[in-house]
Amino acid sequence: MIEDDPAVRQGVVDVLQYAGYRTLEAGDGNSGLEMALAANYRLLLLDLVLPGHDGFSILKELKKRRPGQPVIILSARGEEDDRVRGxxxxxxxxxxxxxxVRELLARVDAVLRRTCERAAPAQKRPVPGGEVDFAESRIAYDDGSSEELSEREAGLLRYLLESGGRVVSRAEILRHVWGLDPDRTETRTLDMHVMHLRTKLRDRDQSFLVTVRGKGWRLKT
Incomplete structure (x- = not known):
């Protein structure tokens, strides 16, 4: 939660913790933006009027760097223009x-259901020339041959498949697949995993697992 009013912030944090959530909190826009970009969390509660970076600038930067991150704006500014902009x-x-309290918890639960409680991912997914079985961490090809996947390769392939063809950045993969802080992690190991996965996918011409220069990777769907 990013909120500069200590009483409001503590009240919301207490309610969330009582409801069973673990919380992170920041009391100004500068530390809030740093936390929002670096921490691992499921939902951001964001005030608009803050010292330092305001809520709109935090939201804009967050969506640029972590486009899938769920956000609820909590604000006394109820003008239509502010709501539409947010x-x-x-x-x-x-x-x-x-x-x-009841309304806040209902809104939090609703957003988390929409964004986090998706149906269980399919264990088998088609890939060019065959099918990947995540239960067995194996790609079975139509010609009867197969390729075994390491845990990291399987996790990377699943995440890319579930991204629906959008570009996925290095930072996003390190954060959500590797579980690492992207600002403190050497990324050459990620390039090696992409190269090995591409070999096992028999994607020599990069027609399926595509490198988007300066941005990351995506799977052509």
Whole structure:
């Protein structure tokens, strides 16, 4: 949660912790932006009027760096232009202050259901010339041959398949597949895993697992 009013921030944090959530908190826009970009979390609760970076600039930068990150704006600013701007920048919900505890928890639960509680991923998915079986960490090809996948290769392939053809950055893969802080991690190991996965996919011409220079990788769907 990024909120500069200590009483509001502590009240919301207490409610969330009582409901079973673990929380992170920041009291200004500068430390809030740093936390929002670096930490691992499922949902950001964001005030708009903050010292340092305001909520709109935090939201804009967050969606540029972590486009899939769920966000709920909590604000006393209820003008239509503010609501439209916040939702247009990628917020998942906009809650007006003052709000009740029940309303806040209902909104939090609703956004988490939409963004995090998806159906269990399929264990078998088609790839060019065959099928990957994630339960067995193996690619079975139509000609009867197969390729074994390491745990990291299988995780990388699954994440790329579930990204629906969008470009996935190095930082996103390191954060969500490797579970590492991308700012403190050497990324050459990631390039090696991509190269090995491409070999096992028999994708010599990079027609399936595509490198997008300066941005990351995507799978052509």
């Amino acid at each position: 939702l247009s920048l990628g917020a998942d919900d906009y809650v007006m202050k003052p709000f009740s």
